[in-house]
Amino acid sequence: MVGALAIILLFQLAGEVISRAGHLPLPGPVLGMVGLVVALSVSTRLRELIRPTAQGVLQNLSLLFVPAGVGVVAHMPTLASHGVALGVALVVSTLLAIVVGAVTFTWVARLVGSRADD
Incomplete structure (x- = not known):
């Protein structure tokens, strides 16, 4: 090991x-x-x-996320004061990533000549 x-x-x-x-x-x-x-x-x-x-x-991968969870709890006052802005940023960035990924996929599919029925 x-x-x-x-x-x-x-x-x-x-x-x-x-x-x-x-x-x-x-x-x-x-x-x-x-x-x-x-x-x-x-x-x-x-x-x-x-x-x-x-x-x-x-x-045992879940154990590696414990420090991140502790960090979130330790900064709870900061999260409470900026929670709305963080939530908006998370939602907007996620939607933007999905849109950019879809557009990129479509562009590459057209570039390589893939058809919709493939």
């Missing part, structure tokens, strides 16, 4: 180094995750080594 976690963290570190060294707009953990996905798709041995640890982490 420790070896598999070390491999996962090494990919994250490599992504962080590449991101910072290359002054890339992508976060290092995202680059590390892309590298890990590529490595897992290429190597069956690596996939079998990491699988049990990854499944264990995924089964």
